[in-house]
Amino acid sequence: MRGTGQFFVGGNWKCNGTKQQVAQLLEQLNKGKVDSSIEVVIAPTFIHLPHVLDTADSRFEVGAQNCWSSGTGAYTGEISAEQLADLGVKWVILGHSERRSLLKESNEFVGEKTAYALSHGLRVIACIGETLEQRESGQMYNILDAQLEALANQISDFDNVVIAYEPVWAIGTGKVATPDQAEEVHLHIREWFTERIGEKDAEALRIVYGGSVNEKNAAELAAKEDVDGFLVGGASLKADAFVTICNAHTAATPVAA
Numbered sequence: 001m002r003g004t005g006q007f008f009v010g011g012n013w014k015c016n017g018t019k020q021q022v023a024q025l026l027e028q029l030n031k032g033k034v035d036s037s038i039e040v041v042i043a044p045t046f047i048h049l050p051h052v053l054d055t056a057d058s059r060f061e062v063g064a065q066n067c068w069s070s071g072t073g074a075y076t077g078e079i080s081a082e083q084l085a086d087l088g089v090k091w092v093i094l095g096h097s098e099r100r101s102l103l104k105e106s107n108e109f110v111g112e113k114t115a116y117a118l119s120h121g122l123r124v125i126a127c128i129g130e131t132l133e134q135r136e137s138g139q140m141y142n143i144l145d146a147q148l149e150a151l152a153n154q155i156s157d158f159d160n161v162v163i164a165y166e167p168v169w170a171i172g173t174g175k176v177a178t179p180d181q182a183e184e185v186h187l188h189i190r191e192w193f194t195e196r197i198g199e200k201d202a203e204a205l206r207i208v209y210g211g212s213v214n215e216k217n218a219a220e221l222a223a224k225e226d227v228d229g230f231l232v233g234g235a236s237l238k239a240d241a242f243v244t245i246c247n248a249h250t251a252a253t254p255v256a257a
């Protein structure tokens with residue numbers, strides 16, 4: 001891990017869980033021993049947010065998985081950043097590849113939403129990533145740079161942003177990026193930000209990896225210099241696995257006695 005940022009682990013629960021399953025997962029998570037040095041955010045569906053906010057141990061911050069690009073009003077089916085903040089939500093995941101591909105969210109739209117959410121007091125986990133086809137055809141860095149560019153066109157202050165590098169080919173596939181692949185891209189992202197916001201802020205920026213992270217591969221990934229945390233999907237629905245992943249950084253870098 002680089003910079004001054006705290007190791008960060010997000011659990012993206014996606015569109016999963018009944019009331020009962022969410023209650024059970026929370027009960028187990030609340031009993032889990034997550035190292036106090038790690039910042040942990042859990043992101044349930046919108047409808048489960050109130051319950052999670054009321055029930056989760058203060059050890060866990062709570063995030064939403066999306067929000068609208070402007071304020072309240074005639075936007076049927078949307079949720080605004082103001083409403084999330086009013087509820088007590090601290091974080092929002094934006095630009096997830098599932099939304100980019102299934103709901104056709106453009107780079108610009110993700111940039112707009114990010115700027116709006118930040119200006120209304122939310123912190124943002126901004127996701128970027130390439131498909132396998134883009135990677136194999138040598139387009140990877142062009143794609144990632146365009147996604148970053150659209151963010152940086154709308155925001156100059158990245159203090160409240162975590163960048164999640166989530167290669168699309170690794171999401172939900174069990175095909176995790178190797179630690180070297182993750183490090184290579186994270187370093188590229190850090191260098192991109194160094195040019196854009198200066199070395200000090202780029203060093204402090206947290207760049208986390210997402211895509212088939214589990215309790216077995218997390219420590220090896222966490223040991224890489226530019227991997228500052230994770231955004232976890234499937235494994236975040238299993239309390240034991242998620243707690244192990246949260247603690248992977250401390251497991252990877254034991255504090256000398």
Ligand SMILES: O=C(CO)COP(=O)(O)O
Pocket residue numbers: 012096166170171172173174210211212213231232233234235
């Ligand atoms: O999309 C992800 C997190 O946002 C990753 O999902 P998986 O961990 O299930 O691959």
